[in-house]
Each structure stands twice: as C-alpha cells, then as structure tokens.
Amino acid sequence: MTSDTPRRLLGHSIAATLEERILLGEIAAGSKLDETSLARDFDVSRTPVREALQIVVSRGLAVRMPYKGVVVSDITRDRIDDLFEAMGEIEALCGRFSAQRMSMEERAVLLGLHETMSDLALQGGAEAYEAANTRFHQAIYAGSHNSDFVEMAEAMRLKLSPFRRSQLADRARIEHSNAEHAQIVEAIIERDGQAAEKALRRHLLSAAQTMLEKWTQTRPEVSSTRSRAS
Amino acid sequence: MTSDTPRRLLGHSIAATLEERILLGEIAAGSKLDETSLARDFDVSRTPVREALQIVVSRGLAVRMPYKGVVVSDITRDRIDDLFEAMGEIEALCGRFSAQRMSMEERAVLLGLHETMSDLALQGGAEAYEAANTRFHQAIYAGSHNSDFVEMAEAMRLKLSPFRRSQLADRARIEHSNAEHAQIVEAIIERDGQAAEKALRRHLLSAAQTMLEKWTQTRPEVSSTRSRAS
C-alpha cells in the first residue's frame, strides 16, 4: 500500500477544490470554467478536469451552457433553501417508510446508533459525532427498503456536502441535534410514520437554520427572500 | 445534463441499445460488459463506451464491481416495484407542493395541457399523447418551485424510460390515464395538497400495473414477491 498513490481520484480532488473556492466566493458567479485553462492550472490533462466539471455541475454549483463552456452558478439564498427543503422531504419520506418497514433488528441498530451518539454528544469530538450522524441518517435511508429512496437521499446528501463541509458544529448544536434524533428514533420504533416524517422535517429545518447562520457570517451578501405562494 | 442535443451522442446511442438488450433479456444478468469488447463490437473507441457504461450504471441496469468490470444487474420484480414506488412518491411530493405554490398562470397552463390531452385521448395517436403526458408531468414538477424536486423527478423519469419505451399504450389505458389526470388537475387547482398527493400516487400505481402486465408477457420469468413489513 503505497500511500504515495492517489487514493482519491484526480477528478474528485479537483472537483473538491473547485467547490470550495466557489462556496468561498473566490471564484465568482458567472466565471467560465475553461477545461484547458483548468488543466494547465492543476497541471493535469483535460480528462480528469472533464470529470471534475461533471461533478461540479451535478452538484448544481455550475451549469453547462452548450458550446459556451461551464459557468459557475450563483449561490443564492433561495438555492440553499431549495436544497434543505428537498433534503428534508426526502428524509421525511425515508423516515415514514422506515417506521413502517424496518425489521426489529434494524430498529435495534438504529437505537444503538442513537445511544452511541448520545455518548459522543457529551464527550466525543465534533468530527466523530458527524461521522456517526451520517451513519444514523443512512440507516434511516436503508430502512425504507427501497434502493431508489436510498439513492436519492445519498445524492441529496452529496449535494449538501460542500455546504456541510465548512459547518463545524459546536456543542450546543450537537446537543440540540441529539435531542431531535431521540424524537426520530422513538417515532420510528413506535411505527409512527407521521411522527417520523414530522420529526425529520423539523430536524432538517433546524440544521438549515444553523447552517445559514454560519453561512451569512462568511458571505453576508447571500440573502434574499422570495414569495413562494401564488 | 445535456439539455438539448440535436445530434445523438455516440455514448448515448450505445447506452440505449445496451439498455434495450438488457431489458429484452438478450444480455443476461451477470454478464460482464467489457469496455474493449464493446468498443470492438460497436466499432468505436473505448471513450464513448465508457460514457455509455456510466449511463447504464446510472440507470441501475448494471453495477460497477471495482476491478472486476461492469456487470448487468438482475431485473427483478422487486426492482421494478421500487422504481415505480419511488416515482410515485416523488410525483406525489411535487403535486403536494404544486397545489400550494403554483401561480394562477401555472394552474391555467396545467389545465390547458389536460384539456389538450383529453382531445388527444379521443382522436390523437399514442405517441402524441405520450409526448403531451411528459409535458403534463413536467409541469407538475416545475410547479413545486424547487429545482431539486424537479431534478429528482426527471432523474426518476429517466430511470423509468427504458421500461416505458416498450410500453405502447392502448386506447383503454390512455382513457383511464386521462381520467386520473382530471382528478390530479382538480386537486391542484383547488389547492388541495393531500388530494393531489393521493391522486398522483394512485396514478403511478395504475401505470405500474399496466406496465407490469406488458412486461410479464415478454419476460414471464420476472416475478417474485417479498414481504416488506417487519
């Protein structure tokens, strides 16, 4: 195992740095992401750059204009709202089905994960909690017993990941999150689909709130309101 | 996402024929899709073949086993059930939000689309109805006013497309579908999110039924049942 070799694919790491720069505002909205220029900057060929651009586009951070190149899209407040709303609805969906379909073993595993996280909330580090948090939510996806739900949820999670990356949770947030998890676990174990749905929506809503707080600190210009009702 | 490619990309057409062969059972489940062999068969280079395999995998018709190649996955009854269930839930989701958020103009457009389809159901061809049907459902996606919902719905629609392809609807099915559309439109116009949700779930359920009927005619071996409850 030569650690020298890139465990992470070249295209992926390029995509990651591009995402970070876009989110930090270093790469302005509307900028053209030229394949050849990026290839020169990163000192690689066009092939991994193409893959990276595919990823960035799939995350919604840029769009391909046919024969005009890839341009980074504007990160608006509305965009972030959409993201969290969609994640919330998908998680709610998975939670509802999980409440109905999880086996006893799966419920036990979920409860075990939650108990582990309760310990981590008190004494563990933020990164350990975050890792466990991912497993917790993935258990709920899997509990829906529908591979397409799992896929959609994972896709949304990936879309949110660049935003989550900068969000270093403090202890207060972790404890709050853990309390919400308790409600989710109880609803699922009690087979109460409606309650699980509501609890997960609420959970994602509060996650969005804290995320937006941190976000507006670094990029105050991102703020707007739209009226969604007709 | 290639928004509008007039010329069909090589990789896409290769993917389409591969999908068709897989769905017809000409390519058995478990077969290895070798890049170089396919490149030779289609008389192209490995590059478009790679893109084609990416597409086939993204549709769920095959999976990549690391360092073992791409193998076509088994099309089970459970897989199809998952697909339609997920599509139904996503459409229900979009319908619920559309009922709440659509502008008056959007509601009018939806109604207009439905009226056009009612005419087509009586006198138009099946392919014309199918095209209008796609626009109808896309209008509901867009009415949710959330770009991520739209993306997920479109992704699911793409996943279902290889199955839909072989399904040539007869007049009875079209009329039934149109009646269901009437309920959907009414619920959305009346701003009744719950009703829209239910109507769309029902609509997709009946679509799944007719699809499965046709499917079992061509591939009778595909049938199974699983118990989903715990």
Place this chain on the structure above:
DNA sequence: CTCTCGTTACTTGCATACAATATTAAACGA
C-alpha cells in the same frame, strides 16, 4: 494436499492528439 508467494492478465485512470460542430467575428456585396 494445502498454503503462500509471485506472475500474469485485466481493469481503469490519465495523457495526448485529432476531428467535428457550433458560435463568433469579419469580410464582402447589395
């Protein structure tokens, strides 16, 4: 006969070169 180690073959990511197509610009004529 079984286990281990080394070799081979295959998958796969990356680089580079080439070709085709669309957009833009420019030149030209009316």
Place this chain on the structure above:
DNA sequence: TCGTTTAATATTGTATGCAAGTAACGAGAG
C-alpha cells in the same frame, strides 16, 4: 447600413497509448 456568407475560434467529442494497481491463477514449498 444592413444582410449574407465565409473564415476563425472555441468547445466538445473521439481515438489511442500508456502506466499503475488489483484480482486471478498457477507454481513451488511445506
């Protein structure tokens, strides 16, 4: 001056070659 046609440029798709890493296979040792 305006419209049309043609040339330049950029984006994008494709072809091949190569290198690196992993899995499968087989030979030799115990």
